[in-house]
Amino acid sequence: MGKIILVTGGARSGKSTFAEKLALKIGNGRAAYIATAQIFDEEMERRVKIHRERRKENWQTWESPKNADKSILQAGKNFDVILFDCVTIYVSNFLLANETKDFGEIEVGLKKLIEDLISAAKKSGATIIFVTNEVGSGIVPENKLARQFRDLAGIANQILAANAEKVFLTVSGIAVDVKKLSFDLEKDFA
Secondary structure, eight states: OOEEEEEEESTTSSHHHHHHHHHHHHTTTOEEEEEOOOOOSHHHHHHHHHHHHHOOTTEEEEEOSSOHHHHHHHHTTTOSEEEEEOHHHHHHHHHHHHTTSOHHHHHHHHHHHHHHHHHHHHHHOSEEEEEEEOOTTSOOOSSHHHHHHHHHHHHHHHHHHHHOSEEEEEETTEEEEHHHHOOOHHHHTO
16 A cells, blocks of 8 residues: 655745655655646746756656646556655646636535545555645735635645655755644544
Protein backbone atom coordinates (compact mmCIF):
# COMPACT_ATOMS: atom_id res chain seq x y z
CA MET A 1 0.00 0.00 0.00
CA GLY A 2 1.25 3.46 -0.90
CA LYS A 3 2.24 6.05 1.65
CA ILE A 4 1.30 9.75 1.58
CA ILE A 5 3.47 12.64 2.75
CA LEU A 6 2.20 16.23 2.56
CA VAL A 7 4.57 19.20 2.32
CA THR A 8 2.95 22.60 2.78
CA GLY A 9 4.05 26.17 3.27
CA GLY A 10 3.69 29.67 1.92
CA ALA A 11 5.09 31.07 -1.30
CA ARG A 12 8.87 30.73 -1.49
CA SER A 13 8.98 28.86 1.80
CA GLY A 14 11.28 26.15 0.40
CA LYS A 15 8.59 23.46 0.18
CA SER A 16 9.42 22.24 -3.34
CA THR A 17 13.16 22.15 -2.70
CA PHE A 18 12.60 20.22 0.54
CA ALA A 19 10.17 17.83 -1.17
CA GLU A 20 12.61 17.19 -4.03
CA LYS A 21 15.45 16.38 -1.62
CA LEU A 22 13.14 14.16 0.43
CA ALA A 23 11.96 12.31 -2.68
CA LEU A 24 15.51 11.59 -3.84
CA LYS A 25 16.48 10.43 -0.34
CA ILE A 26 13.52 8.05 -0.11
CA GLY A 27 13.98 6.89 -3.71
CA ASN A 28 17.74 6.35 -3.41
CA GLY A 29 18.49 9.05 -5.95
CA ARG A 30 15.62 8.40 -8.37
CA ALA A 31 12.03 9.63 -8.42
CA ALA A 32 8.98 10.32 -10.54
CA TYR A 33 7.60 13.83 -10.83
CA ILE A 34 3.95 14.71 -11.48
CA ALA A 35 3.83 18.29 -12.76
CA THR A 36 0.43 19.99 -12.62
CA ALA A 37 1.27 23.43 -14.02
CA GLN A 38 0.11 24.71 -17.36
CA ILE A 39 2.17 27.44 -19.00
CA PHE A 40 -0.03 30.37 -20.02
CA ASP A 41 2.42 33.27 -19.64
CA GLU A 42 6.12 34.17 -19.32
CA GLU A 43 6.03 34.28 -15.53
CA MET A 44 4.74 30.69 -15.29
CA GLU A 45 7.21 29.61 -17.97
CA ARG A 46 10.06 31.00 -15.83
CA ARG A 47 8.79 29.18 -12.72
CA VAL A 48 8.50 25.87 -14.56
CA LYS A 49 12.00 26.34 -16.02
CA ILE A 50 13.48 26.80 -12.52
CA HIS A 51 11.81 23.59 -11.33
CA ARG A 52 12.96 21.66 -14.40
CA GLU A 53 16.56 22.85 -14.01
CA ARG A 54 16.66 21.51 -10.44
CA ARG A 55 15.56 18.08 -11.66
CA LYS A 56 18.25 16.32 -13.61
CA GLU A 57 18.48 12.79 -14.98
CA ASN A 58 17.27 11.31 -11.66
CA TRP A 59 13.68 12.27 -12.46
CA GLN A 60 11.01 11.10 -14.87
CA THR A 61 8.24 13.65 -15.36
CA TRP A 62 4.54 13.23 -16.10
CA GLU A 63 2.77 16.44 -17.17
CA SER A 64 -0.65 16.12 -15.51
CA PRO A 65 -2.72 19.29 -15.22
CA LYS A 66 -5.74 16.93 -15.19
CA ASN A 67 -6.28 13.23 -14.45
CA ALA A 68 -3.19 13.06 -12.26
CA ASP A 69 -4.54 9.95 -10.52
CA LYS A 70 -3.80 8.02 -13.72
CA SER A 71 -0.25 9.41 -13.80
CA ILE A 72 0.30 8.34 -10.18
CA LEU A 73 -0.72 4.78 -11.03
CA GLN A 74 1.52 4.79 -14.12
CA ALA A 75 4.53 6.22 -12.27
CA GLY A 76 4.03 3.81 -9.39
CA LYS A 77 4.79 0.89 -11.72
CA ASN A 78 8.46 1.92 -11.98
CA PHE A 79 9.18 4.25 -9.07
CA ASP A 80 9.18 3.85 -5.28
CA VAL A 81 8.64 7.59 -4.75
CA ILE A 82 6.56 10.14 -6.64
CA LEU A 83 6.64 13.89 -6.12
CA PHE A 84 3.34 15.65 -6.92
CA ASP A 85 3.95 19.38 -7.40
CA CYS A 86 1.60 20.97 -6.75
CA VAL A 87 -1.84 20.40 -5.28
CA THR A 88 -2.89 24.06 -5.35
CA ILE A 89 -2.13 24.38 -9.07
CA TYR A 90 -4.13 21.18 -9.60
CA VAL A 91 -7.02 22.69 -7.59
CA SER A 92 -6.74 25.89 -9.65
CA ASN A 93 -6.91 23.90 -12.90
CA PHE A 94 -10.03 22.15 -11.63
CA LEU A 95 -11.70 25.36 -10.45
CA LEU A 96 -11.07 27.19 -13.71
CA ALA A 97 -12.51 24.28 -15.69
CA ASN A 98 -15.65 24.36 -13.52
CA GLU A 99 -16.05 28.00 -12.45
CA THR A 100 -19.45 28.43 -14.12
CA LYS A 101 -20.96 25.72 -11.89
CA ASP A 102 -22.58 26.22 -8.50
CA PHE A 103 -19.91 26.33 -5.75
CA GLY A 104 -21.54 23.44 -3.87
CA GLU A 105 -21.20 21.30 -6.99
CA ILE A 106 -17.57 22.42 -7.43
CA GLU A 107 -16.80 21.52 -3.80
CA VAL A 108 -18.30 18.01 -4.22
CA GLY A 109 -16.28 17.57 -7.43
CA LEU A 110 -13.09 18.72 -5.75
CA LYS A 111 -13.51 16.29 -2.87
CA LYS A 112 -13.91 13.47 -5.38
CA LEU A 113 -10.84 14.70 -7.28
CA ILE A 114 -8.72 14.62 -4.11
CA GLU A 115 -10.14 11.24 -3.03
CA ASP A 116 -9.16 9.91 -6.49
CA LEU A 117 -5.59 11.11 -5.89
CA ILE A 118 -5.52 9.45 -2.46
CA SER A 119 -6.93 6.21 -3.85
CA ALA A 120 -4.33 6.17 -6.63
CA ALA A 121 -1.57 6.94 -4.14
CA LYS A 122 -2.58 4.02 -1.94
CA LYS A 123 -2.94 1.64 -4.91
CA SER A 124 0.41 2.70 -6.39
CA GLY A 125 2.51 1.08 -3.68
CA ALA A 126 4.83 4.10 -3.84
CA THR A 127 5.48 6.93 -1.43
CA ILE A 128 3.70 9.99 -2.80
CA ILE A 129 4.91 13.41 -1.67
CA PHE A 130 2.21 16.01 -2.31
CA VAL A 131 3.39 19.63 -2.33
CA THR A 132 0.78 22.29 -1.60
CA ASN A 133 0.51 25.93 -0.65
CA GLU A 134 -0.82 27.09 2.69
CA VAL A 135 -3.18 29.79 1.43
CA GLY A 136 -5.55 30.50 4.32
CA SER A 137 -3.34 32.60 6.58
CA GLY A 138 -3.76 35.90 4.77
CA ILE A 139 -6.63 38.31 4.33
CA VAL A 140 -9.92 37.25 2.78
CA PRO A 141 -9.61 37.92 -0.98
CA GLU A 142 -11.87 40.60 -2.42
CA ASN A 143 -13.11 38.62 -5.42
CA LYS A 144 -15.31 35.54 -5.60
CA LEU A 145 -12.96 33.34 -7.66
CA ALA A 146 -10.03 33.97 -5.29
CA ARG A 147 -12.22 33.18 -2.26
CA GLN A 148 -13.42 29.97 -3.91
CA PHE A 149 -9.83 28.98 -4.69
CA ARG A 150 -8.73 29.65 -1.11
CA ASP A 151 -11.62 27.58 0.26
CA LEU A 152 -11.03 24.67 -2.13
CA ALA A 153 -7.28 24.64 -1.46
CA GLY A 154 -7.99 24.52 2.28
CA ILE A 155 -10.42 21.62 1.84
CA ALA A 156 -7.95 19.71 -0.36
CA ASN A 157 -5.13 20.28 2.13
CA GLN A 158 -7.23 19.05 5.06
CA ILE A 159 -8.25 15.87 3.24
CA LEU A 160 -4.67 15.12 2.19
CA ALA A 161 -3.28 15.88 5.66
CA ALA A 162 -5.83 13.54 7.28
CA ASN A 163 -4.63 10.75 4.98
CA ALA A 164 -0.91 11.51 5.23
CA GLU A 165 1.51 9.64 7.45
CA LYS A 166 3.64 12.77 7.70
CA VAL A 167 2.86 16.45 7.18
CA PHE A 168 5.71 18.93 6.90
CA LEU A 169 5.28 22.70 7.15
CA THR A 170 8.13 24.66 5.58
CA VAL A 171 9.01 28.12 6.83
CA SER A 172 12.04 30.03 5.54
CA GLY A 173 13.50 26.82 4.10
CA ILE A 174 13.07 24.85 7.33
CA ALA A 175 10.68 21.90 7.47
CA VAL A 176 8.77 21.06 10.64
CA ASP A 177 7.01 17.70 11.12
CA VAL A 178 3.52 18.99 11.94
CA LYS A 179 1.88 15.60 12.54
CA LYS A 180 4.52 14.79 15.14
CA LEU A 181 3.59 17.99 16.97
CA SER A 182 -0.17 17.75 16.43
CA PHE A 183 -2.73 17.75 19.21
CA ASP A 184 -5.16 14.81 19.26
CA LEU A 185 -8.43 16.08 20.72
CA GLU A 186 -9.74 12.58 21.47
CA LYS A 187 -6.53 11.25 23.02
CA ASP A 188 -5.05 14.36 24.60
CA PHE A 189 -8.33 15.70 26.05
CA ALA A 190 -10.05 12.55 27.27
